[in-house]
Amino acid sequence: MSQEQSQRMQSMCESAKAHVDDLLVLLSKSKMLSTLYVMNCDPDPMRFSEIKKRVDSSSTTVARRLGELEAHGLVTRTAYATVPSTVEYTLTRDAIALQPSLESMFEWVLNRADSSL
Amino acid sequence: MSQEQSQRMQSMCESAKAHVDDLLVLLSKSKMLSTLYVMNCDPDPMRFSEIKKRVDSSSTTVARRLGELEAHGLVTRTAYATVPSTVEYTLTRDAIALQPSLESMFEWVLNRADSSL
DNA sequence: GAGACAGGTTACAACCTTGTTACAAAAGAA
DNA sequence: TTCTTTTGTAACAAGGTTGTAACCTGTCTC
Numbered sequence: 001m002s003q004e005q006s007q008r009m010q011s012m013c014e015s016a017k018a019h020v021d022d023l024l025v026l027l028s029k030s031k032m033l034s035t036l037y038v039m040n041c042d043p044d045p046m047r048f049s050e051i052k053k054r055v056d057s058s059s060t061t062v063a064r065r066l067g068e069l070e071a072h073g074l075v076t077r078t079a080y081a082t083v084p085s086t087v088e089y090t091l092t093r094d095a096i097a098l099q100p101s102l103e104s105m106f107e108w109v110l111n112r113a114d115s116s117l
Numbered sequence: 118m119s120q121e122q123s124q125r126m127q128s129m130c131e132s133a134k135a136h137v138d139d140l141l142v143l144l145s146k147s148k149m150l151s152t153l154y155v156m157n158c159d160p161d162p163m164r165f166s167e168i169k170k171r172v173d174s175s176s177t178t179v180a181r182r183l184g185e186l187e188a189h190g191l192v193t194r195t196a197y198a199t200v201p202s203t204v205e206y207t208l209t210r211d212a213i214a215l216q217p218s219l220e221s222m223f224e225w226v227l228n229r230a231d232s233s234l
Numbered sequence: 235g236a237g238a239c240a241g242g243t244t245a246c247a248a249c250c251t252t253g254t255t256a257c258a259a260a261a262g263a264a
Numbered sequence: 265t266t267c268t269t270t271t272g273t274a275a276c277a278a279g280g281t282t283g284t285a286a287c288c289t290g291t292c293t294c
Contacts, residue, residue: 019230027226028145030281048241058283063242083291084240094229101222108215109144113136147251165271175253180272200261201270236294243288250281257274264267 026072031057035065036074036091037106040099045078045088069095143189148174152182153191153208154223157216162195162205186212 027033038054039046052062066089069075074095080086091099144150155171156163169179183206186192191212197203 016227016230019233020226023226023229024150025147028147028150030142030145033141033145052241059242060244060283061281064281079241081290082240084238085242085290087241098222098225101218101225105215105218105222108218109137109140110133112140112211113133116136169271176272177253177274178251181251196271198260199270200259201268202260202272204271238293239291241289244286246284248282248284250279252277252279254276254278255274258272260269262268264265 023072026068029065029068031055031061032065032068033102033105035062035069036095036098037102039075039089039091039095040102045090048087048089051089140189143185146182146185148172148178148182149185150219150222152179152186153212153215154219156192156206156208156212157219162207165204165206168206 034055035051038051048062048066051066052059055062055065066075066077070077074092076090076092078088078090080088151172152168155168165179165183168183169176172179172182183192183194187194191209193207193209195205195207197205
């Protein structure tokens with residue numbers, strides 16, 4: 001392999017690493033796993049207030065998490081011109097692909113929480 | 118159900134919730150998922166410096182994460198009286214049970230990182 | 235006009251977390 | 265004697281994150 005190719009390869013790997021890190025940082029944010037989990041539990045679109053209630057956090061944090069998920073293409077935000085306002089969030093196909101991992105992870109968490117009681 | 122029973126039930130549920138939250142907070146700490154992942158990749162005990170290198174973080178952070186994992190019974194720390202010192206970390210059975218979830222989660226992350234290149 | 239509702243945003247103080255630097259211990263090598 | 269190694273720990277400044285409180289929109293109701 002030429003030095004040029006090797007450099008291109010390395011920069012590609014580093015780019016991939018950056019994307020992986022980016023996703024891990026995203027998933028590691030507070031309430032992020034919970035948010036994805038509660039949205040996974042119900043296949044229907046979910047409203048802001050419902051997510052906030054289930055995740056049990058402040059508006060600010062829930063809004064931030066949902067914004068980040070939307071920015072990463074993991075949720076879709078749909079606003080309806082009702083009064084008072086209605087906004088629905090849906091997981092994208094990409095996020096749904098993560099469902100099985102999250103589910104078995106939460107099963108593990110629940111088992112572990114059970115046995116430590 | 119008596120009110121007393123209901124109260125006991127509720128406090129049990131809240132205790133479970135606290136444990137779940139505790140685990141989610143643990144898993145959400147920076148480099149935690151990476152740490153578990155790199156340790157999962159290799160079934161052999163792993164030394165501190167090797168984990169640090171693979172996780173790519175400061176000694177302080179790696180030591181903190183490993184300490185937290187040990188405190189939660191997810192890794193075992195074994196020190197050998199060599200010079201210079203040798204310390205090996207191993208995932209516990211509990212942590213190994215989490216392996217499949219983590220693996221498919223990382224697969225998802227890698228796929229996603231790939232397609233965003 | 236005032237209040238209520240959903241779904242936020244903004245500002246900010248308080249708190250949490252991180253990496254850096256310095257240090258330690260123990261024993262063999264130079 | 266001083267250097268080297270591994271595996272950390274302590275202290276601290278810099279930066280990041282959180283919740284709270286205040287505010288906003290737009291319309292229907294009282």
